[in-house]
Amino acid sequence: MTGLACDTIRVRLGDRPVLGGVTLAFRPGEVAAIVGPNGAGKSTLLTCLAGLCPPDSGGVSLEGRSLSSLPDRERARVIGYLPQTPEIAWRLDVHTFVRLGRTAYRGVFGESPEDAAAIDRALVATRMNAFADRDVTTLSGGERARALIARALAGEPRWLLADEPLTGLDLGHQLDAAALLRAVAKAGTGVVVTLHDLAFAARVADRIIVMAQGRIRADGAPHQALAPDVLADAYGVDARWIDATSGPVLDIIGRHA
Amino acid sequence: MTTARQSDLKLNLALLALLFILSGLSIIAGRVWIPLDHLGDADDARWLIITQLRIPRTLLGLAVGAALGLSGAVLQGYTRNPLADPGVLGVSSMAALGAVLTIYLNLTTPWILPACAMAGAALGIVLLILVAGPAGEAVGFLLAGVILTTLATSGVELALSLAPNPWAASEITSWIMGSLADRSIAEVRLAGPFIIVGGAILLATGPALDALTLGEIGARALGVSLRRTQIMIALGVGLSCGAAVAVTGVIGFVGLIVPHLLRRVVGASPSRLLIPSALAGADLLLAADILVRLMRGANELHVGVAMTVLGAPLFLALLISMRRRLA
Numbered sequence: 001m002t003g004l005a006c007d008t009i010r011v012r013l014g015d016r017p018v019l020g021g022v023t024l025a026f027r028p029g030e031v032a033a034i035v036g037p038n039g040a041g042k043s044t045l046l047t048c049l050a051g052l053c054p055p056d057s058g059g060v061s062l063e064g065r066s067l068s069s070l071p072d073r074e075r076a077r078v079i080g081y082l083p084q085t086p087e088i089a090w091r092l093d094v095h096t097f098v099r100l101g102r103t104a105y106r107g108v109f110g111e112s113p114e115d116a117a118a119i120d121r122a123l124v125a126t127r128m129n130a131f132a133d134r135d136v137t138t139l140s141g142g143e144r145a146r147a148l149i150a151r152a153l154a155g156e157p158r159w160l161l162a163d164e165p166l167t168g169l170d171l172g173h174q175l176d177a178a179a180l181l182r183a184v185a186k187a188g189t190g191v192v193v194t195l196h197d198l199a200f201a202a203r204v205a206d207r208i209i210v211m212a213q214g215r216i217r218a219d220g221a222p223h224q225a226l227a228p229d230v231l232a233d234a235y236g237v238d239a240r241w242i243d244a245t246s247g248p249v250l251d252i253i254g255r256h257a
Numbered sequence: 258m259t260t261a262r263q264s265d266l267k268l269n270l271a272l273l274a275l276l277f278i279l280s281g282l283s284i285i286a287g288r289v290w291i292p293l294d295h296l297g298d299a300d301d302a303r304w305l306i307i308t309q310l311r312i313p314r315t316l317l318g319l320a321v322g323a324a325l326g327l328s329g330a331v332l333q334g335y336t337r338n339p340l341a342d343p344g345v346l347g348v349s350s351m352a353a354l355g356a357v358l359t360i361y362l363n364l365t366t367p368w369i370l371p372a373c374a375m376a377g378a379a380l381g382i383v384l385l386i387l388v389a390g391p392a393g394e395a396v397g398f399l400l401a402g403v404i405l406t407t408l409a410t411s412g413v414e415l416a417l418s419l420a421p422n423p424w425a426a427s428e429i430t431s432w433i434m435g436s437l438a439d440r441s442i443a444e445v446r447l448a449g450p451f452i453i454v455g456g457a458i459l460l461a462t463g464p465a466l467d468a469l470t471l472g473e474i475g476a477r478a479l480g481v482s483l484r485r486t487q488i489m490i491a492l493g494v495g496l497s498c499g500a501a502v503a504v505t506g507v508i509g510f511v512g513l514i515v516p517h518l519l520r521r522v523v524g525a526s527p528s529r530l531l532i533p534s535a536l537a538g539a540d541l542l543l544a545a546d547i548l549v550r551l552m553r554g555a556n557e558l559h560v561g562v563a564m565t566v567l568g569a570p571l572f573l574a575l576l577i578s579m580r581r582r583l584a
Contacts, residue, residue: 052477076480087472089337090525103468104480110262155479 002063003027004049004079004159004190009058011044011214018044019055020214028158028190031181033201035194035226036211037235042194043084043163045211049192050081050161062159076104080157084164084194086148088137094147095132098122101154122153126180142173149180159190167196178204198226199250210234223248232256265529268522272536276319279543283315287550313442318546319539320445321437321505324452324497326538327531329512330519331459334466334527335490336389336398339517340575342568343378343498344509346398347405351381352502353432354409354416360428361416371447374503379495381405386487434561435506437546448500455496456535462489463528470527508561510568511538517575 005025011018018041026032026049034042047053048060051067060067062078070078080101088097101122102115123129126146131139136147145165152160165181166174174197181204185191195201201208202222210218210225212234218225223241231239238253284307285291291303291311325343332341332348343349355377359370384405389397413432417425465486468476477483501508515537516530523529542560545567549558 047474050478052474072477072482073480076478079478081474081478083472083474083478087337087470087475089470089472090527092470092525096524096526097470100468100471100479103464106464 004060004062004192006045006049006055006060007058009045009048009055009060011041011048011053011055013044018214019048021058022211022214022216023058024209024216024219026159026190026192029185029188030206031185031191031193031204032207032209033193033195033205034209034211035196035198035201036217039213040211040234041214042211046081046161046163046192046194050079051075052081073104077155078157079159079161080152080155082148082152082160082162082165084167091135091137093132094128094134094136094139094150095119095123097136097147098128098150098154101151104155118156119154122150125153125183126150141169142176145169145173145177146180149177149184153184157189159192160184162191162193164194164196166193166200174200198231202226202248202250223250226250261529265523265533268519268533269536272533272540275540276536276543279540279547280315280319283318283543283547284311286547287311309441310439313440313445314437314546315543316442316445317440317448317504318437318543320449320452321501321508322511322539322542323535324456324501324538325508325511325542326515327456327459327512327535328494328498329538330516330527330530330534331462331466331490331494332512333516334462334530335469335486337469337472338398339520340399340513340572340579341402342510342513343494344507344511344568345406345513345572346381346385346402347407347409348378348381348385348494348498349502349507349509350406350409350413350433351384352378352499353507354412355380355499356503357413357416357432360422361420363420368447371451371500371503375451375495375499377409378499378502379491381409382487382491382494386491431559432506434559434565435502435508436557436559436561437505437542438557438559440504444504448504451496451500455493455498455500458489458493459497460531462486462493463531465489466527466531506559506561508542508564510564510572511542513575514564514568514571515541517571 003026006022008021008023009019010021022045034045036042044053048055051060054068067075098119102118105115123132126149128146128150131143139147166177169177181191181193205222207220208222208225209216210230217234218230228240231237236256238256240251240253241248242251289303289306291307329342332343332346333339352374355373356370359373385398385401388401410433414429417429422428465481468479468481473483515534519530519533519537523533545563546560549560549563552558
């Protein structure tokens with residue numbers, strides 16, 4: 001099997017089943033968005049895929065190898081992960097912050113020329129090179145989102161998993177960040193994100209996975225996956241697709257009767 | 258960045274130069290001043306003071322200060338909390354308890370006291386991690402530290418009071434408020450190797466501490482093993498602080514003051530603070546010890562008291578500024 005895949009993974013948190021047997025396979029070069037109501041298990045699924053939460057049963061595989069058998073450093077070089085509420089404990093400058101993305105490459109002799117080049121490429125790709133000396137804790141929301149993505153890109157991962165990367169950003173910066181994720185995928189990286197905003201998900205992703213109560217309800221191209229019956233079932237919401245000049249738009253009618 | 262590395266090197270060289278000056282001062286200064294032209298005069302009775310007292314005291318101050326400064330920088334990096342310090346978090350008190358228990362139990366094998374002090378310090382770290390949790394928040398660690406300090410300090414008092422020892426009261430004070438006075442080369446030999454080994458282990462935690470800037474899950478995503486980092490910190494702090502406390506008693510706040518001051522110069526990156534913190538810790542403790550020797554009083558002030566007088570107000574100021582930031 002190629003790519004990143006999970007096979008009937010189950011996770012329980014205490015008595016509550018969070019993931020109830022999820023099977024998925026992701027392809028590189030594609031943006032896949034996981035959506036679903038609160039508590040659907042999206043974040044847990046993403047941490048499992050990142051190898052940070054061993055499932056109670058089932059397994060995650062990376063290019064045919066079991067993810068749990070991979071050494072931590074090797075896994076970290078292949079999979080970049082952005083948590084939902086990223087903690088930044090110290091007031092680091094952006095360059096130092098982005099350099100943390102090279103941790104899994106860092107040897108005893110400190111930074112290599114490859115490290116420096118990868119950091120520069122990440123800063124350029126996210127247009128953060130002008131901010132390299134700024135304190136990362138004082139950046140605006142949009143700049144901060146770019147710095148976080150730059151940190152992940154500095155590790156040159158083949159897979160980028162981001163938990164709600166657009167949350168808290170205004171519309172313009174959401175579009176910027178989404179375009180950045182699309183560009184990352186176009187360069188060959190597999191991108192898996194969890195998203196709240198369905199209209200945005202439909203716009204950003206090549207593929208949408210709808211989850212509810214720890215299971216997959218739909219999986220496919222955006223308005224195929226976000227079909228009215230799926231939304232009624234997963235969210236309890238009536239909605240329909242309308243053709244607009246920018247493409248199909250999701251029209252939310254109201255609570256499902 | 259090379260410029261950053263160059264400025265780090267400059268700072269370390271400056272701290273090292275200061276260390277040489279302070280070491281020189283520490284050898285000649287005290288109740289008995291030794292003029293420079295009499296240094297090395299084996300016939301002078303004061304030469305005995307230098308070789309038997311001042312040189313061991315200086316070496317011990319160097320090693321213990323470096324151990325405390327480095328441990329403080331590592332604990333601050335791990336807890337992501339500028340208020341962490343082996344003294345504040347009760348690790349040093351646990352080491353003192355370990356040492357004192359051997360006195361209470363009348364275990365007299367020469368290596369047993371430092372061994373128990375190191376075990377106490379390592380146990381202190383393990384308890385902190387267990388009580389505050391691996392993702393322990395700043396406040397959780399401090400509260401766990403307060404409890405640990407209180408328990409261990411009471412344990413020290415209890416053990417020394419119950420031991421058949423006429424000098425219990427003064428012994429209690431010198432364990433809780435450590436001192437460098439009247440130490441010999443034997444103590445240097447005893448503690449030195451463990452401080453060096455523990456320090457080397459602590460220096461190796463640098464990349465993991467940097468990654469922990471992103472929190473526990475962020476660090477794990479970068480390939481850092483939390484378990485391995487915790488074991489290294491327990492070992493490194495256990496060996497270096499445990500050995501330090503075994504020969505001097507508890508000296509607090511060195512590990513709090515030093516990284517705090519250096520952060521303004523080298524920035525907040527935890528790994529870049531480690532070597533400067535070890536050097537500046539040695540500087541600070543030597544300077545404090547020289548001052549303590551020069552103060553006139555019936556009894557020489559314990560250097561542990563002096564550090565607390567310096568450190569406690571800084572702790573308070575840091576706490577107030579943190580509350581303002583969190584509010």
